[in-house]
Amino acid sequence: MIRSLRLRLMLAAASLALLFMLGLLPALQKAFSLALQESIEQRLASDVTTLISAARVEHGQLQMPAQLPDERFNLANTGLLGYIFDRQGNLVWRSRATTTQNINYLPRYDGTGNEFARIRQNNGEEFFVYDVEVKLLGGKSAAFSIVALQPVREYQHTLDGLREKLYLGFGAALLALMVLLWAGLTWGLRSLRRLSVELDEVESGARDGLSREHPRELLRLTGSLNRLLHSEREQRQRYRDSLDDLAHSLKTPLAVLQGVGENLGQGNGEREQARVLQSQIERMSQQIDYQLQRASLRKSGLVRHRVAVRPLLVSLCSTLDKVYRDKRVSVSLVIPERAQLPMEEGALLELLGNLLENAYRLCLGQVRVSLVDEPGARVLCVEDDGPGIPVSLRERILQRGERLDRQHPGQGIGLAVVKDIIDSFDAQLSLGDSPLGGAAFRIVFRVD
Structure with missing residues (x-):
């Protein structure tokens, strides 16, 4: 085609x-x-x-x-x-x-x-x-x-001589016509090329909308795209504002309920009821946090972001080194200096933060993060030398609220958020065994 x-x-x-x-x-x-x-x-x-x-x-x-x-x-x-x-x-x-x-x-x-x-x-x-x-x-x-x-x-x-000259003349005329057509089409399609450049700038976030410096035939298209962009931004902002308002309105009653539960727990006879109440409050808080993260990390429809990977990883690893300083984790970053991924910065930060936090927490002492290019794809891999993940449990841990590690506190939504982020950016996540001995989280991004 x-x-x-x-x-x-x-x-x-x-x-x-x-x-x-x-x-x-x-x-x-x-x-x-x-x-x-x-x-x-x-x-x-x-x-x-x-x-x-x-x-x-x-x-x-x-x-x-x-x-x-x-x-x-x-x-x-x-x-x-x-x-x-x-x-x-x-x-x-x-x-x-x-x-x-x-x-x-x-x-x-x-x-x-x-x-x-x-x-x-x-x-x-x-x-x-x-x-x-x-x-x-x-x-x-x-x-x-x-x-x-x-x-x-x-x-x-x-007549044969005339016919031969006609063939040669028509061939030359056709060739000249093709050259003129190519030049004419190149000039005529410059407006589409300019529109394509502006769309690339919109996708990269360099501009908010398309200009009106286009031929009349394209103004209706550019106007519709600008209205779509404006509507999308407004809807996205209203969605976030509504969720923020909901979270704010729910967190205060939840804090009050949690305080009431703690007061109830001071009495021997009501300790069991207080435990049940606090458990339900924790579940409600977990649901709120999860839904807020899902909503805030959905990608925009027309805008395509590009985020440098290595600076984010260096910053995250520096923070986690301080949190897990007693472990003395050795981190290997196999990342090209200027490598980028097609994601929002906040989404990539949340994704890498969850994966690296799990790797730091479960590893014995080694973590490796690599980014390599394959035909039509870019592959991000986070590995550790920990106990790994059994094959029978690999689908389960990606579900919300499921945790294999019961020794450390948490709500079990980190990997579920990772899965949602990856799905929202049309990427693919697979779990496997790492040569280091532990688990390997492999994320494949399609590259246009």
């Missing part, structure tokens, strides 16, 4: 031009052929007139001079043949050029005056014939057919 609009237009224009020329070529050849035949007819009529002007009738007999005014009748092998027949079709005179020719032609003296025709001999050779019926010669009554013939091969040779 051809995906280039300019190439499609070029092929369509070239096809139409070629079809037009293929249709025009036979018409031009026919026109040239008719014009050439008309020229031959006029020339043969002139030759016949020369014969008529030279002929005389004396005592009922045709008399022709030894030398005719047109030298082509007097010389052999000139290609111009002259014959005179009487009314009964008997040959009464022939030009000197006919001595080497044996023409099988019988005139029709039928009162039509003159006739231009094309005849074929038994040997396959063809001739143009111009036959004129004469009733008066030199003012005396006579009845003769005066005929001039010319071989068709000269006409065919001329």
Whole structure:
């Protein structure tokens, strides 16, 4: 499938031009052929007139001079043949050029005056014939057919030359037309290229919307895209504001309930009820935090962000080194200096933060983060030398609230948030075994 609009237009224009020329070529050849035949007819009529002007009738007999005014009748092998027949079709005179020719032609003296025709001999050779019926010669009554013939091969040779020149001319014209079309399409599609550049800038966050410096035909499209961008930003902001308001309005009652639960827990008889109450409050708080993280980390529809990976990793590792300073974790970053990922910075920070925190917490002393390019993809991998994850539990730990590590506090939503972030950016997450001995989280991002 051809995906280039300019190439499609070029092929369509070239096809139409070629079809037009293929249709025009036979018409031009026919026109040239008719014009050439008309020229031959006029020339043969002139030759016949020369014969008529030279002929005389004396005592009922045709008399022709030894030398005719047109030298082509007097010389052999000139290609111009002259014959005179009487009314009964008997040959009464022939030009000197006919001595080497044996023409099988019988005139029709039928009162039509003159006739231009094309005849074929038994040997396959063809001739143009111009036959004129004469009733008066030199003012005396006579009845003769005066005929001039010319071989068709000269006409065919001329026609073949014209046809060859037509082919060459049409080929050159088609090539020139393609060059002009390519230049014209390049100039005409500059507006689309400029629109594409602006869309790239919108996707990268360099501009908020599309300009109005486009042709009239594109203004409706750019206007619709600008309205879509504006509506998307407003809806996204309203969504976040609503969630922030909801979280704020719920956290205060939850804090009050938690305080009430702690007060209830001071009494022996109500300790069990207080534990149940605090458990439900913790579940509600977990649900609020999870939904807030999911909503805030959804990517925008039209905007594509690019975030440098290495600076974020260095910052996260520096923070986690302080949190887990007693472990003395050795971190290996196999990340190119200018490597980027197509994500929002906040989403990437949340994703890497959850994965690295799990790796630091579960490793024995080694963590490795790598980023490599594969055909059509960019692969981020976070590995550790910890106990690993059994195959039967790898799907389970990605579900909200599921935790394999019960020795450390937590709500079990970290990996679920990671999975949501990865899904929202059309990436793929897979769990496997690391050469270091522990788990390997492999994330594949598609690269356009």
